[in-house]
Structure formats: C-alpha cells, structure tokens
Amino acid sequence: MNPHDSAHRAPASSNPKFRILFHEPEIPGNTGNAIRLAAITGAELHLVEPLGFNFNDAHLRRAGLDYHDLALVTVHPDLSSAWEALQPRRVFAFTGAGRVRYDAVTYQPGDVLVFGKESVGLPESVLADPMITETVYLPMQSGRRSLNLANTASIALYEAWRQQEFAGS
Numbered sequence: 747m748n749p750h751d752s753a754h755r756a757p758a759s760s761n762p763k764f765r766i767l768f769h770e771p772e773i774p775g776n777t778g779n780a781i782r783l784a785a786i787t788g789a790e791l792h793l794v795e796p797l798g799f800n801f802n803d804a805h806l807r808r809a810g811l812d813y814h815d816l817a818l819v820t821v822h823p824d825l826s827s828a829w830e831a832l833q834p835r836r837v838f839a840f841t842g843a844g845r846v847r848y849d850a851v852t853y854q855p856g857d858v859l860v861f862g863k864e865s866v867g868l869p870e871s872v873l874a875d876p877m878i879t880e881t882v883y884l885p886m887q888s889g890r891r892s893l894n895l896a897n898t899a900s901i902a903l904y905e906a907w908r909q910q911e912f913a914g915s
Contacts (some may be wrong), residue, residue, distance in 0.1 A: 757788025761914025762855035764906050765790045765832060766899050769825065769872055770863045772798030779896035785816035788914050789903055793821045794828050798863070829877050834858040836879045840898060841868050842891075844883030851882060853906035864895050 757763060766789050771777050777793065784791040822828035837858045838851060860878070862868030873881060884898060893901075907913075 758914035761788035762853075762907065762910045763788060763790065764853070764903055765792060765834070765856065765858045766903060767792040767794065767828060767832075767858055767860045768863075768895070768899075769794045769860060769868060770796055770798075771895065772864045773895070774799035776864060776894065776896040780899055781817045781819060783896070783900055783903060784818065787903055787907055789907075791817060791819045792828055792832065792858075793819065794825050795821060795823050797821070825872065825875070832858055834877065837877050838880055838882045838902075839868055839873055839878045840882050840884070840902060841873060842883055842886075844881040846880050846882050848882050848884050848902050849905055851880065851906075853909050855910065857906060859899065859902050859906065861895055861899055867892065 764787070766780060766784060768777060768780060768791070771780075771793060777791075777797075777799070780791050783789065820831065822831060835856060836854060837860060838853075839860045840848070841862070860868065860872070862872070872878070882902070884893060884901060886893060892898075907915075
C-alpha cells in the first residue's frame, strides 16, 4: 500500500502556490527531488524542454520516491509557452551573478522561481527576458562554481514559503 493513498492531492487553499521553473534540466535526480519538493510544499513544478531525461528514468523515479502523484508537474516545449501558461506577475531568476540575495526578496504568492540547467545555469537570453523581475543569488564561499540545482530550489522555495508563515502546511 502506498503511504500517500489517503493524502490530499491538491495543496491547501491557503497555500501560496509558488511556482518553480527548471529551464532545460539535465539530471533526472535533481528533477525527481524537485518533484518531491513540489509535493511536500504545494508548489508547482514547471519544466522547459529540452529535458536531459525522460519520465521513465529510474533515477528520476527513485529521487521522487512515491511523491510523483502528489506533485503538479507541467512540461512546456519552450519558455514562451511557459510564460503563456503561467501568466506570471513576478519572476525571479536564480543565478550566481544575481543582483539581489535570495533572502532580501519579499516573495509573494504565485511568484515564479526560475533555475537553469545544471551544467551552465540560465543562458543570457533568459536572464535578459523582459518577464524576469529580478536576478537572485545564494551566497557561497568564493571560488565555488555552483550549488546543486535541487538544493538551490529547496533553499529558495523554503525562504519564500517561510515568509508566508508556511501557509497551507
């Protein structure tokens, strides 16, 4: 028996419903972890193609455990399609070269948190997209290139949710 059989499929109506967007993710385990993150927090996960894996990938399934049916995941063929579907008011692009530290942002329900592919992050074309409200960074020790994609998304999402006093939990 699945331990989540009796779990509600939709987040509580009081949940701020933040949206995570992975732009061209490459590593199935990171997306699997993000599926689990979305299920646990009530966030939506949006993936922009091309994806570096398919949904039958064992690493994706393993990382997501049995949370796949509890998460709202949408795959978009390109970024324009994602913007059209999301109709975002505010979009925060996470990058090592961001202008604002992640905890200095006052997050609002419905915000979109955008993260780039594991190998190179967000391309300049995304960072310059007029839909981007602000570029955001997480502090790191100097000389380090990047933090794991799923970890970065978790830190950012939990800060946004914390600011909403974990509404819907």
